[in-house]
Amino acid sequence: MGNSLIDIDGEYNTLIIGGGIVGAGIFRDLSLHSVKALLIDKFDFASQTSSSSSKMFHGGIRYLASLDFGLVWEALHEKNLWLKLAPHLCIERPFLIPTYKQSANGLLAMHLGVKLYDLLSSFQNSPSKALSRTNIKKAYPCLTQENLTGGVIYYDAIADDCKITLESIYDGILANKASRALNYVEITALQEDSEDGHIVELYDNLAAKKRTIRAKNIIFATGPFTDTLLAKLGFSNWSPAILPTKGSHIWLKKSSLNIDTPAVLQTKDGRIIFVMPYPDKILVGTTEIILQSADFNIRPTNEEIDYILDNIAAYFPDFEANHSQIISSYAGIRPLVLENSTGAAKNAHKVSRNHKVFTIGTNISVIIGGKLTTYRTMGQKLSAKIVKQNGRNYDASKSKQPLSYRSKILPFERKKNISPEDIFDIITNEKIRTFEDLVKRRMGIYTLAHWHYQQDFKGLFLSIFEKIKDRIKISKEEIESFN
Ligand SMILES: Cc1cc2nc3c(=O)[nH]c(=O)nc-3n(C[C@H](O)[C@H](O)[C@H](O)COP(=O)(O)OP(=O)(O)OC[C@H]3O[C@@H](n4cnc5c(N)ncnc54)[C@H](O)[C@@H]3O)c2cc1C
Incomplete structure (x- = not known):
């Protein structure tokens, strides 16, 4: 067979x-x-x-506001399970929520919220804590200081979806x-x-x-x-039965923001935006736009990107809110289950x-x-x-039980170089049919700006082209034009 x-x-x-x-x-x-x-x-x-999410295994801190405790409990227990089962794909990070005088949810509400979050995890989460205004100022000088009241730290996971x-x-x-x-x-x-x-x-x-x-x-x-x-x-x-709801993200240059802790920003329109620093880039998102129907391979619009940039700028006064800070962007569609209430349909979040x-x-x-x-x-x-x-x-x-196959290229592990043998291995074992499958989803290189290896991208693939051309759909033009 x-x-x-x-x-x-x-x-x-x-x-x-x-x-x-x-x-x-x-x-x-x-x-x-x-x-x-x-x-x-x-x-x-x-x-x-499933490759266009916010890339978090999380309980969903914001679902506490909708009293969705069952979902949060289950998601927190699953998150803590996956931290043990797949530590190569899912790692715990502290998340900071700064609070301001004008925040929809102030310091006290946030403090109670993160304590409830810990409780719903059956205290498997690393313990959350509240930070004073002075401590936040000292630890995160890059944040807007005006009207700052303090903040909280809680724990969730970033994961490779x-x-x-x-x-x-x-x-x-x-x-x-x-x-x-x-x-x-x-x-x-x-x-x-x-x-x-x-x-x-x-x-x-x-x-x-x-x-x-x-x-x-x-x-x-x-x-x-x-x-x-x-x-x-x-x-x-x-x-x-679906309320297709688009969400977009941008990957920023690491140098664009001086922050190492993931942050949760409350937006003026009552939503939240995640800023998640990785070793060499920063992920920020998301938007929430109800669509009439779901198309494949959708892309963020300029309006969505500007919305994200403006919200970052509102919290980080030194941030240059322009497209030159962006390495790449992506969009996905949440398959939300349609509810019969028109109110719900207007507010996807x-x-x-x-x-x-x-x-x-x-x-x-x-x-x-x-x-x-x-x-x-x-x-x-x-x-x-x-x-x-x-x-x-x-x-x-x-x-x-843990997943039995470990991908050749892992998201939180940085190799200096990738060998032709690594690529042959991926082609043999990781269900690849096209050059794009190989580069984007098996190697995590969504644009050339994500290429962090020391060798030349085109040089590597052109040097093995003859050996792989009959095994996957690939052309020299595709390699040359990848950017
Ligand atoms: C912006 C955004 C951020 C999110 N962030 C998070 C997060 O941080 N954490 C979290 O837990 N969840 C998050 N989610 C939710 C999560 O990503 C989704 O719930 C999940 O990925 C949906 O998976 P799925 O398998 O249902 O859909 P998909 O991943 O879309 O899979 C459906 C598949 O069906 C295939 N298909 C369609 N038609 C056919 C056909 N005719 N024949 C064969 N195949 C077909 C498609 O090609 C597709 O691959 C986020 C979602 C979005 C959009």
């Missing part, structure tokens, strides 16, 4: 459509329970929302030799059949090949793209981040919403049903 659409087996217990974090988590859990699963994605795995998704998929493949994961393969038609399994037509977008397979169970984990896809496949009983599961046919399910942080538990009810259907016991703690 091979690894491409044309030579894989023709029958699976479960087909999972969508290789973002949600599909990856269910694929892993089912494979860990010996269920033969097939995971497909229309593009590369983790190429949409893309790598956690990918490593969950690799873990699933290694856990069950019969399971398969195919990128650039989309579903084009579905014929429901409860007796012998549904008949599904799949199309490989790179190979331009079509194939029919059978699957007893089907799970749509297609995030923000779910409404459009189900309408296209003819599910006339499906009512739109007030919509719950809980997930929802729907049954839309015999053994056909849809799972939407949730957060990166809670991906392990989100699909567990669905997985349990399928495992039990196969006459086996479901063990909810199976997915509490």
